[in-house]
Amino acid sequence: MNLWKLPNISIAPDIIIPGTWITNTLLCTWISIIILLVVFYFGIRRQDLVPSGLQNAIEWVVEFLQNLIEGVAGKEKGKKFFPLVATFFIFILFCNLLDIIPGIDTIGTIDVTSKSVGAVHGPLLWGAASNQLIPWLRPATTDLNLTLAMALVSVVATQIVSFSMLGFKDQISKYLNFKAIKEKGGMGFVDFLVGILEIISEFGRLISFSFRLFGNVFAGSVLLAVFAYLLPVVADIVFIPFELFVAVIQAFVFAFLTLLFMQVGTTSHSHSDENVHEAVHEYEENAATAH
Amino acid sequence: MQITFTLASAAMAAESTGGIGALGINAAAFLSQLVSFLIVFFVLGKYVLPVVQRTLAKRQALIREGIENAEKAKRDLAEATNNAERIILDAKRQAQDSIERATKNAAQVAQQIETEARERAEKISQQQIARIQQEANRARLELSRDVINLSIDAASKVISRSVDSKDNRRLVEEFVTANDQARNN
Numbered sequence: 372m373n374l375w376k377l378p379n380i381s382i383a384p385d386i387i388i389p390g391t392w393i394t395n396t397l398l399c400t401w402i403s404i405i406i407l408l409v410v411f412y413f414g415i416r417r418q419d420l421v422p423s424g425l426q427n428a429i430e431w432v433v434e435f436l437q438n439l440i441e442g443v444a445g446k447e448k449g450k451k452f453f454p455l456v457a458t459f460f461i462f463i464l465f466c467n468l469l470d471i472i473p474g475i476d477t478i479g480t481i482d483v484t485s486k487s488v489g490a491v492h493g494p495l496l497w498g499a500a501s502n503q504l505i506p507w508l509r510p511a512t513t514d515l516n517l518t519l520a521m522a523l524v525s526v527v528a529t530q531i532v533s534f535s536m537l538g539f540k541d542q543i544s545k546y547l548n549f550k551a552i553k554e555k556g557g558m559g560f561v562d563f564l565v566g567i568l569e570i571i572s573e574f575g576r577l578i579s580f581s582f583r584l585f586g587n588v589f590a591g592s593v594l595l596a597v598f599a600y601l602l603p604v605v606a607d608i609v610f611i612p613f614e615l616f617v618a619v620i621q622a623f624v625f626a627f628l629t630l631l632f633m634q635v636g637t638t639s640h641s642h643s644d645e646n647v648h649e650a651v652h653e654y655e656e657n658a659a660t661a662h
Numbered sequence: 663m664q665i666t667f668t669l670a671s672a673a674m675a676a677e678s679t680g681g682i683g684a685l686g687i688n689a690a691a692f693l694s695q696l697v698s699f700l701i702v703f704f705v706l707g708k709y710v711l712p713v714v715q716r717t718l719a720k721r722q723a724l725i726r727e728g729i730e731n732a733e734k735a736k737r738d739l740a741e742a743t744n745n746a747e748r749i750i751l752d753a754k755r756q757a758q759d760s761i762e763r764a765t766k767n768a769a770q771v772a773q774q775i776e777t778e779a780r781e782r783a784e785k786i787s788q789q790q791i792a793r794i795q796q797e798a799n800r801a802r803l804e805l806s807r808d809v810i811n812l813s814i815d816a817a818s819k820v821i822s823r824s825v826d827s828k829d830n831r832r833l834v835e836e837f838v839t840a841n842d843q844a845r846n847n
Binding site: 382383384392393394396397400401404407408411415418420429430433434437453454455457458461462511514515516517519520521523524 | 683684685686687688690691692694695696698699700701702703705706707710711713714715717718720721724
């Protein structure tokens with residue numbers, strides 16, 4: 372009999388309260404929200420003029436994001452983009468960081484439907500039972516529902532901002548460029564096709580946003596689990612700092628790409644800056660190969 | 663409660679269908695996550711981030727004000743230093759002028775005192791000379807008188823008669839006076 376088995380990897384989150392739709396990732400989302408609000412409550416309640424400790428850390432993060440957003444989008448647009456971009460970064464960071472807390476993904480109930488599980492004695496699982504655990508908590512960003520929901524918010528918010536800033540006519544002409552066909556004839560058709568490709572890329576963006584974040588964090592989670600099986604304790608000393616790095620990077624990538632798409636989206640079609648497009652594609656490629 | 667059960671049953675249904683359900687995507691979980699995120703977005707965007715931003719802006723304004731004040735103080739200090747240097751320079755110039763003026767005055771006063779002293783010394787000297795001459799004249803007169811008296815006494819002894827007569831006396835006095843004048847000339 373093996374001392375323990377390779378963890379059972381399932382992409383779909385598990386329902387932990389039977390008869391409801393509450394999954395272990397959703398519970399983790401709520402826990403992340405509570406931790407986030409508690410941390411921010413204690414961080415901002417004093418508002419000392421000379422900050423220290425938690426207040427200092429929170430202010431450093433907020434100021435970093437504020438400078439980043441204003442650096443990319445300018446002061447005026449930056450003020451509009453800031454709440455959403457900052458929320459993405461902070462929320463995803465908190466969700467990702469839960470991945471490395473002991474107990475997440477490792478404490479739960481035994482899958483009673485599995486036939487291979489025999490009697491379990493004590494709090495630790497051995498042998499066949501060791502990979503039949505349904506964790507009570509699983510990092511929120513390892514759930515595609517959350518990453519997809521955030522990607523949807525990102526794309527929809529970008530469209531809302533674009534429509535409100537550029538106006539309906541200018542914005543819709545990015546996707547349905549009938550004017551180009553009328554003015555340029557055959558060559559205008561290419562422009563029209565580019566517009567259609569833009570619509571497809573919007574959907575592609577939805578997928579890339581959600582799967583990038585999900586893939587990276589889920590892979591990290593699996594990595595920790597597998598190495599905990601292969602080389603218990605020791606391997607995690609190496610991989611937990613690495614996961615910390617990934618957690619921050621992925622939160623930053625998601626927030627920064629939202630910022631870039633908002634900036635591109637609010638740039639008029641006639642004055643679009645090709646450099647910004649190039650920067651976005653380059654950044655996406657880098658982010659995809661980062662993990 | 664009705665919604666809860668509907669969402670839960672939708673989730674079960676989605677999971678059982680496979681495909682997208684195999685990835686764990688289902689309406690109930692998706693909506694729950696979406697609502698959760700929107701709540702976080704609302705709370706952070708409405709209550710938390712503005713507070714931090716306000717604190718940052720306040721501190722930034724304070725630091726900017728501090729820097730401006732420091733620069734102003736620096737400017738004031740430079741100005742005050744310049745003023746002080748100018749005042750010291752003026753004072754030195756004035757002191758130099760005063761010293762020169764005082765030296766000049768002192769020289770004048772010294773010269774005046776010297777002149778006065780000389781004049782006074784001259785006057786005293788003249789007074790003394792006059793007094794000496796007076797004394798000499800008086801002594802000469804007394805001496806003449808004595809000489810006259812002695813001459814008369816001697817003459818009276820020689821001629822053995824009294825020379826108290828007025829004529830004799832006048833003769834002798836004329837003789838003595840003539841002698842004096844002859845000597846003075």
